[in-house]
Amino acid sequence: MIEMHWVVIVILLPLTGAVVCFLWPRQTVVSGLITAVGLFASVLGLTWQVLEQGALRYAVGGWGAPLGIDLYVDGLSLLMLIVTAVVGLAISVYSSAYFRLDRAKHFWPLWLFLWAALNALFLSADIFNIYVTLELMGLAAVALVALSGGANALTAAMRYLLVSLLGSLFYLMGVALLYHSYGSVDIAILSQRVESSPAVWVAIGLMVAGLLLKTALFPLHFWLPPAHSSAPAPVSALLSALVVKASFYILLRLWLEVFPLTNTVPGQFALGQFGLAQILGLLGAAAVLWGGIQALRQTRLKLLVAYSTVLQIGYLFLAFPLASIIGWKAALYLLLAHAVAKTAMFMAAGNILFYGGHDRIADLDRVAQRLPLTLSAFGLAGISLMGLPPSGGFIAKWLLLEAAIRSGQWWWGLMLIVGGLLTGAYVFKVIGYAFTRSDLPHEPGFVPKRMEWVALVMALLAIVLGLFAPLPLALLEIGSPFGESLR
């Protein structure tokens, strides 16, 4: 049997695709779509491979660490790859109808480039590679935000770029300190060598700060709403669904494998990490509140959805103080569910904008009647975001609550419930307006059916995730990224 190097293919394929799209702008949509489908299939292949063989380690070109590049797949990174593939495919299909050719020829290369960066990031086995891919991802994302032109989009992109660079530099500084202390950037090696020392703590502080900035955790979220709301709809979707998740993934990876000082040295530094976790949890809680309230206050649909992302990111950080396998799984399931649902939601918002030419919530004007598919997509995605059953969001919320109560820290669970209610409030604020006639009826535009259906399919996927939870949860176990002793 010929062993396929899926691990490399999932990085190289989008890169190649990007180049092809860039070189032949006339065929850009077709080649982009073909790449997306191929990439999806490759990730499936990789999944199959990992399911067969367990966690994989792959030395690119056979050089190996420290000078070569190592790639590593376990359940965690595989899940991220799958999320990216699924969301990426949907975004590709959506974009094929969304952009006119003059935009499309810019969009596709950048998007495929971003995809490659994401895949590489999830597969990286060392923290310096992660820095590089993080930067690549950031640059591509900034360019995509700037794509729609206009003052708002450009300033938002500019701000995003500065923030992104700043975050990366913080991270890089942390990498430098870690390398100085332990002479390696390989995650696996670091996880064995790291011990508590002031230098490590400074490194942790810098890296966490940088990553939080990129993940847009409250109060470092200021750049996110303008960037996500002024970008074109598919770009907003991929920013919310994937890009912020990438930095969260890095943080999680480091937290689980490079930072776990709790296990090695009980005592003062364990307390230190506990404290940090509590701070992260608190920030997460604040993000939930702030994001929810801000979302409720918005009068623009896309801004509302963007603040919803701020809220959902807050959820993710509630898992840190719980520090249990269920908690991590919950966070990742939430990440998965949110990625899918938020994609659907941004797509729906995009459809509405496409249709009405504006996204003022108060003037939605009978969208429920006119764009039933889109509104269904919005509603179903909203259900998942609210965490109502049956949906992926519900499963995540359930697990997170369970973890909270099991660890005796039920107050985090309370935040979850408050967040769910706030989400319910702003989702139904939109849906409520969708039923009524607006004061300013407007000339409807034409929405391609493809865009409506993709949104609906993604929303349905978010719901279906609530019925097939055991599968992804089992997938996460591969390579036991969360360790064994924590339970």
Add this chain to the structure above:
Amino acid sequence: MNWDTWLPLLIVLSSLLVALVIFVLPEDRSKTRTTLNLGGAALKIVLVGIMVWGVFNGHHYETRLPLLPGLDLVLRADALSMLFVALSAGLWMLTTVYAVGYLEDSPHRSRFFGFFSLCVTATVGVALAGNLITFLLFYELLTLATYPLIVHRGTEAARKAGRTYLIYTLAGGALLLLATIWLYTLTGTLEFTARGFLSTLDSSHHPVLVIIFVLLITGLGVKAAIFPLHGWLPQAMVAPAPVSALLHAVAVVKAGAFGIIRVVYDVFGIEFSASLGVTLPLAIVAAVTIIYASMRALFQDDLKRRLAFSTVSQVSYIILGIAIVGPMATIGGMVHLVHQGVMKITLFFCAGNLAETLGIHKISEMNGVGRRMPWTMAAFTIGAFGMIGAPPLAGFISKWYLGLGALEAGQDWVIFVLAGSSLLNAGYFLPILYVSWFKEPAGSWPAERCFGRYETALALLAPPVITAILALTLGLLASAPFSPLEWARFITTLEYAP
């Protein structure tokens, strides 16, 4: 394929698939839609019939699908669930007929009927849920499926009502979720078990269990419209009549009440609940609800609002029956689950007929309406007398067992609550009957429409007449085999057996 394993799922699917197909059906295919609706309803009734027979003969129906590691989605048919499933299936059929007649030529029927079927799916799911998480799942689905029905008209008032409804129910659902997970972390199981699964827990957990009980009841009480959580219900009256009928008679409030039954009997166990000391406060809350809502009903001029407050009051009968610990009261509460459903749906159908045919919404407009619409008002009269608890109607049977249960359990004060409630019921129903039968008509009706041969469209007239006859029959033939009363007795023997 094993029949016993799939029957519960089939029952749920029989309306879910209908809902999904209807959603994608074009608006003008009304024949297909009606056929689908009625076909689904008929199929469900047949399946439920088979199941009732099977459960009675000791069959065990259970569908189990993995939902989370260690937690399954369980649909199970036990005696209690059959009571509710049969009610939902039967009344769905009638309400569908009614809704088809009611919404003839109105816009967005695909959406309406889709959510309508979804609503029934959720209700049946609630009924068949074999553990708390499955229950929760369908319970929340019910919330979501009813929202578009409430705001269906798309007016500002409808939107406001929908918002209120959501605020209440989503908050309630959140509490329910919290309590459910808490329970799960304590016990590691959520399966409904006759006589509960908590009594074996260490007594140090008891204070926590009391908190969980309160959370669960509060969460469920929102839908069951227990005072002071009833505020959404009168507002939700802006919905079209079939929705009010289904919502108030079967789906939403009953799901709440049914959930409370489940929690008290199959999660905590009635004896264990009593030993925790939580049943008496529950009974008091129910009693307060009964009296308070009746008093509010007295002063409503809007017919549907009056009926809504009446619902608030009547549903608490069920809860009262549960909270009075004792087999007789249990029978009373459970049988009222069905009886109230049948009677209240009659009343709402009639109110809908008045609104649709004559444009009557207020009681002050009802003078002499009995002459114009004798059949409708006759059905209304039966329903109203049933609510008062006049013999030999269905309401009498429930009240009878509630009273007996109260005396049996030594809780004599309940008798006064029942008597007071009957008086108040008479106080707000009899004037309606009086003006509609004996007063002179005011001249012209607010908005009269002509439907040809009968006083109104046949599809609107038949359902209330049928349910009214049913309300009479359920009382008269209460002791016949397979009557709700006999079935409630059957359940009670399971819950109280030594």
Add this chain to the structure above:
Amino acid sequence: MNDVLLLDFLMTLLLLFVPGLPLLLAFPALHSRLPWFRYLALLPAVIAVAIPEAHSVELPWLLFGSELGIENSSRLLLAMSVFLWFWVMVLLPAARDRSEGRPEDKYSTVFFLLAMTGNFGAILAMDLVAFFVFSTLLGYSFYGLLVSGRKNKARRAGRVYLVLLILADLLLFEVLLITVLTTENLEFAAVHQSMAQSDSLTLYLALVVFAFAARAGIWPLHFWLPLAYRSTRPAVALLLGIPVVIGLLGIVRWLPLGEISSPELGLIIFGSGLVAMLFAIFAGLKMAQLKMLPAYAAILVTGLFFTAVGAGLADPVIWSHYGRFAYVFIASLGSGLAVLVFAISWLQVRRDYPARSAGYADDSNQWVERWSGLVVVWAGNTGFDTLPRWRVWWLAKMRHLWLLIRIWQRQMGVYERSLQRWGLAITLFLLLAITITFVMASAGLSSSI
């Protein structure tokens, strides 16, 4: 053997039809298509009265399991009711034509038939629940009868009656609950036995007496009775005896009279009966309208009945002396009240006639016409609308018999003039005579035993 079974079956069917047929016919859809439906509704009851056979039928599926039965005492009451209903049915206007009939008449027919069902059913009921159900049906449909007239006063009477009815129903409901807790079997005989030993006997007695007193319009819960008599239509006034009768029947059936002794309660009831009689006499003397006479007569007689019940409660021995006549008493009360109503309405028509029907009087001086006119007016008053058409026919056919009629009329005239003059005195005397015979009979019996 087969014959016995068949007979049994037929009797069962008959018993079911006695209340069942009026109930069925109460549906407008059924009776609007049937000629003579009012008499048809009475038919099973007539047959049941005619067959001198005691029979009972168990209906386990009905409510909590009920029993209907007929024996001699209930046959007597049934006969009285049938008699009353027959007259009512004769007087009821034919409301078959839907376009012509006023809606009140349509309702009246329904309420009449429902009240009939309640009446017959309560008489036949052999257990507490069935009695309760049927008497409640009677009560509510009677309310319907009272308010379905257009008069405001009648409606007020109806409202008062309704309030009392609901109160009584609530109390009886509690009574039922108390009873069920004591005994599973709700047949009268079984209830008597078990309640006699029960702890809650006094409560039971008090509630039953109070509830039925409210239903029967016994002083001091009598307010609705004079109001009703004064204002309601004659056809309904004829029936006003029915709820009174069923109320008294309820007391006799529900109380374990003769099996228990409850001196205090007995004394109270006895006393209230006495006061009721006094009240009736004084109020009756003061009253302004002849029409209200039956009301006070009823209060008087029920007061008498209460004294008897009170005495019986206080000492079971006393009850055993006259207890068996209770049914006779009740039956005679019902028919007596009806006769009274008849008589009074006749008197009133007679008095009002010249003023009210000048047309008829000018028409001709002939006695025939005058008298037939009187009949027509009276009948019209009582609700028999079809008579004017018949009058023409009557005149044509009957003119050659006028001599005969004239003799009859002269005799009637004499009778009527004396009635007019002595009306009040005579009726009071009649009633007193009834009661005195009753008391004497029981006293004589007691001395003979």
Add this chain to the structure above:
Amino acid sequence: MSYIFLYALVGMGLFTLGLYALIIHAHLLRKILAINIMGSGVFLVLVALAARTEGAAPDPVPHAMVITGIVVAVSATALALALMLRVRSETGRAELDEEPLSKFDD
């Protein structure tokens, strides 16, 4: 050791200085310059800390990293400059809007 440490400290200083400038200055060009100074600081630290044991040859890996980092920084700067020009042509000034959410183009 100490002079290496000095380099590292200087790198840290540059990093902090850059951060300060980034926050303080409104003009985008200054911000971009500040970012670049921060980057240089990090690179300086990396290079300095490559000498981990005294006397021995410095570790080459950080140097490789620095080269990679410089490539990334150059491309980032290019993008930033291009964006800045676009912003300037759209809004008329090379500054970030203080109230970015108030105005909106559809």
